[in-house]
Amino acid sequence: MHIVSIMAHQDDEMRCLGTMLKCRDRGDQLAFVTVTDGSLGFVQNPTIRREDAAAIRHAEMSALCAAIDAEFINLGERDEFLYDTPDVRMRLIEAIRRTRADLIFTHYHEDYNADHVTVNSLVRHCAMQAALPVIATESAPLISPPAVFLVEPLGPFTFPATHYVDISGYHDQKVALLKHHASQDEALFLALGSGFERLCTRLESYRGEQVGCEYAEAFTPMQARGAIKAYSVLP
Numbered sequence: 263m264h265i266v267s268i269m270a271h272q273d274d275e276m277r278c279l280g281t282m283l284k285c286r287d288r289g290d291q292l293a294f295v296t297v298t299d300g301s302l303g304f305v306q307n308p309t310i311r312r313e314d315a316a317a318i319r320h321a322e323m324s325a326l327c328a329a330i331d332a333e334f335i336n337l338g339e340r341d342e343f344l345y346d347t348p349d350v351r352m353r354l355i356e357a358i359r360r361t362r363a364d365l366i367f368t369h370y371h372e373d374y375n376a377d378h379v380t381v382n383s384l385v386r387h388c389a390m391q392a393a394l395p396v397i398a399t400e401s402a403p404l405i406s407p408p409a410v411f412l413v414e415p416l417g418p419f420t421f422p423a424t425h426y427v428d429i430s431g432y433h434d435q436k437v438a439l440l441k442h443h444a445s446q447d448e449a450l451f452l453a454l455g456s457g458f459e460r461l462c463t464r465l466e467s468y469r470g471e472q473v474g475c476e477y478a479e480a481f482t483p484m485q486a487r488g489a490i491k492a493y494s495v496l497p
C-alpha cells in the first residue's frame with residue numbers, strides 16, 4: 263500500500279511516524295506532503311528571513327524522508343496563513359494522486375493551530391476528489407478514495423481515539439528521525455520546555471498503557487463518505 267502523511271508543517275508527522283515506520287516494514291511505500299513552508303516556526307530567531315526559514319524546514323524534512331526512502335512533496339504555502347483556495351485544492355489533489363494514496367494520515371479537526379484545521383478540511387475534500395475523473399490533474403485519478411485516519415492534536419483537546427498501533431519497536435527510531443528537525447527541537451524547547459523526545463514519549467506511554475504495550479500511537483478515522491474502508495489498513 264501507499265501510506266501518505268499530509269500535514270501543515272514539517273514535523274507534524276510526529277503523531278503518525280511510528281505507525282508509518284511499521285507500515286514500511288510490512289512493505290508499504292511512504293510519502294510525506296507538507297502544505298505550508300513552515301517559515302514561521304522559528305521562535306528562537308524571529309527575524310530570520312522567510313525564505314531562509316523555509317529552506318531550513320525543507321532541508322530538515324528532506325533529510326528525514328531520505329533516511330527512510332520516502333517521497334517528500336512540499337506545497338510551500340505561506341505558514342500560518344493557509345487558506346483553502348482552488349489552487350491549493352488542485353495541487354493537493356495532484357499530490358494525493360501522484361503518491362497513489364491508499365491510506366492518509368492528517369490532522370484532527372480540533373486543534374490549536376488554524377493551519378492544521380485547514381489541512382483537515384482540505385484533505386476531507388481532496389481525498390474524495392482525487393478519485394473523481396471529472397477533475398483533471400497531471401496524474402490519473404485514484405481508483406477509489408483512500409482511507410483517512412486523524413492524528414492526535416497537540417493541546418487540551420478531547421481526542422476520541424478508536425484505533426491504536428503498538429509502536430514499541432519503533433519509538434527509538436521515530437525519535438531519532440524527528441531529530442532531523444533540529445530547528446524545531448530547539449523551538450519546542452523554548453515554547454513548551456520539551457523537545458520531540460519527551461513530547462512523543464509521554465503521549466505514546468499513555469496510549470500504550472491503555473492498550474497493554476509500551477508505546478502506542480492512537481488514531482480516529484475521518485468520518486466522510488467512502489473514507490472508511492471496510493477492511494483493516496493499519497499495521
Ligand SMILES: [Zn+2]
Nearest residue numbers: 270271274375
Ligand atoms: Zn504544525
